[in-house]
Amino acid sequence: MSDEDARQRINAEDARAALISDLATADATTFGGSWYDGATGTQHLQATTAEAADRYAGLAADKGIKTKVHQVEFTQRDLTADMNRLLAGTHPVLGNAARGHAGIDVQANRVVVQPTDADLAGLQGRRASIPDSIAVQPREKDLDVVADACPSRAHCDRPLRSGLEQWKGEQDNRTCSLGFTARDTVNPGRKYVITAGHCGGIGDTFGHYTHEFGKVEEHQNSGDVDALAIRISNPYWLNASFGWIYRPNGDGEPPFAVNARIDSESAMQAGQTVCLTARNSSAGNRCGVLDAVNSSHRGMARVSGLDACRGDSGGGWYRKSDDRRTAYGIHSDSSDGCHTADGVSYFSTLPAVRDALGKEVEIRIS
Structure with missing residues (x-):
């Protein structure tokens, strides 16, 4: 697929996305999912009853969407x-x-x-x-990952990785850190970068190194959520895989995989060791101790023993167990200073971000 073809497909998604969103919400008792065939320009819809299938076809026709509807068993x-x-x-x-x-x-x-x-x-x-x-099914064999050049957090080729430095507007305006890559909960084909909400606003353009991501589509900085979602519209990033964490001092080595994400705050508990991958983690991804899941600081999660630095906002918090990494949240703020003794940091949990923005972090199934 050429870059121009990819851009045209992205621009044509809005009507299809609106239809799917409506069906998933208003017709949850009959909607069986959807997928798009780019080769034929056909939106495929699935319904659990013949009546619903006919209705879906009519709704799509009214919107001028080329559609094929299939009857299936499960919603x-x-x-x-x-x-x-x-x-x-x-x-x-x-x-x-x-x-x-x-x-x-x-x-x-x-x-x-x-x-x-x-x-x-x-x-x-x-x-x-x-x-x-x-x-x-039998478990698939792991595929070898060949990493492109990634000598520093400010200079990485694809794929995108949690903890990279970002720019806003222009390449020399470096600001905040990449949290995690994510997908829309209704339209999984739409890919996003999640970072801190206070790092930008709706319509702002973000990128990394010499390639932009796209523009901010969702934003919230209130209550326990400090996060925004940047729609990835650049084919350079889209034509790569998602769900990775920057490997410090690992140029030539594959990035770390995001093996899992928390889908409920009940999976978090005080005493767990959590680590931050962000712009100022040059010595490695630093870790602290989760001491409150819902702290008095806006209801965010609080980590003691790690004072993040300016520019770390938006970075990704995760928990490492054996050789698996589970995504926990998006960094918001911390004690005054940088890596000060007895410092604390705060982050928005992924369940809160998902509920606010409708985006869930991409993971690698392995």
């Missing part, structure tokens, strides 16, 4: 609920077997789970009890 809402239980390890049949390894195959209208070989063998006696909405 997107029900599949999403199944996926969340599987990811959390709380599914009544599969339990922990698919924890962290589940996703929705929209066209197949199923939740796909990929247990380890050992867990897969253990499921043999429970196969008959697995709901039809869930498809169990």
Whole structure:
């Protein structure tokens, strides 16, 4: 796909996005998901009843959208609920077997789970009890990641990585840090950069090194949310993968993967060690101790033992366990100074950001 073709496709999304958003909200009891075929310019919609399928086709025709509607068994809402239980390890049949390894195959209208070989063998006696909405598959082999040049946080080729330095408006106006890459919760094909809300406003253009991302589409800086969402419209970044964290002193090495994200603040608790990847983490991604999930500072999460610096706003907070990294939040502010003793930092949790902006952080399923 050429850059111009990609830009035209992005610009033509608005009508389709509005239709899908309406269906997902107003017709949640019959809407089975959607996907777009760029080769034919066709918007595919799925409905669980014939009546709904006819209605969807009529709504699309009224908007001048080329559409094909398919009748399926399961709603997107029900599949999403199944996926969340599987990811959390709380599914009544599969339990922990698919924890962290589940996703929705929209066209197949199923939740796909990929247990380890050992867990897969253990499921043999429970196969008959697995709901039809869930498809169990062997886990895919990890693909080798070949990193482009990334000698510093101010100079990285694609893919985008949490903790990079950003610019606003012009390349020499360096401001704030990249939090995480994300997708729209209604239209997953739309990709975003999430950073701190106080770093810019609606319509501002952001970028990194010599390539812009796009413009700010969503913004909030009130209550426990200090975040904004920059729509990625530049094919340079779109034609790459998402869900990465900058690897300090790792030029030539692949970036760290974002293996998971918290979808509820109940997954957080005081005493956990969390780390910040941001502009001033030159010595490595510094870590502190989460001592309040909902602190008195705007209801944000509070971290003791780490005083972030000017320019770190918008950076990504994550928890490292073994060799896995779970995204927790977007950095807002900290004690006066930089890396001072007994300093504290504050961040907006990802569940709060998702609810405010309608964006969820991209993760790498591995």
